Amino acid sequence: MMELPVLDDKKYRRLFEEAVARIPLLTDKWTDFNPQDTGIMLLELLAAMTEIQIYYLDQTGDRFLNAYFDLVAPGTKGKPVPQRSAEFVREFQQVKSAVTFRDYEMLALSSSPRPEKARAEQTGGMLRLTVFRKGRLTSEELGRIYQEIKPHCLLTTRLEIRQALLAPLNVSCMVRLDADTGRSQACRAKIIDIFTGAAERKRIGERPDIGGIRMEILSVPAVREIERLSIQYKGTDLDKIRETKNLCFEIESIRLELFT
Secondary structure, three states, rough: OOOOOOOOOHHHHHHHHHHHHHHHHHHHOOOOOOOOHHHHHHHHHHHHHHHHHHHHOOOOOOHHHHHHHHHHHHHHOOHHHHHHHHHHHHHOOOOOOOOOHHHHHHHHHOOOOOOOOEEEEEOOOOEEEEEOOOOOOOOHHHHHOOOHHHHHOOOOOOEEEEEOOOEEEEEEOOOEOOOOHHHHHHHHHHHHHHHHHHHHHHOOOOOOHHHHHHHHHHHHOOEEEEEEEEEEEOOOEEHHHHOOOOOOEEEEEEEEEEEE
């Protein structure tokens, strides 16, 4: 049975604090975060109104759910809501014909043996599907994945499946901020996004650009300088790794220290 999500999970205080934390990321000219500031007063008002809207959004009952299922799953009409939701989810999650990259990735992730990640891309006239695991797959296992996915392909699709190893990176970074400590929370979130994004944007075999990461961090408002920046794979500095052809780098841990 599908468990309906709890939509009313953000209260006024959290909404307001998240809004204030985003201010330094948008501008460095707004420096007064006290209650008497007009902008802060407006954020308080908007946070209260948003909390009310979220509350009402979460009050959906069976009458409304049945109306939605009549639209998206008319074949389940007359059945109890839990059964309708279970049948709809089961049908919706099945990929019958792979058309988009996402379809191929979902098929790979549901195959056996199940990879930890999958990425599809077009290379010339070939659709290349790369599966990722921390351990290497045998040629027989790759063949089984191919046999499970091929029947779902379009007739004109030329499919190639290859594997790459997940390469977890451990980041250690020490950053000095300006004296305005009120921005530390926003700076921390922004710097963590920089690290994770630097790994996600890279193709297989490409290592994250440490110089580019350094420049992005220095462009964050309130960051004065970087005291230390180290990115390692299996205890070796990233820039000293020679062979990266079949590696897909991902951030495993981030140790971030901020001080003024």
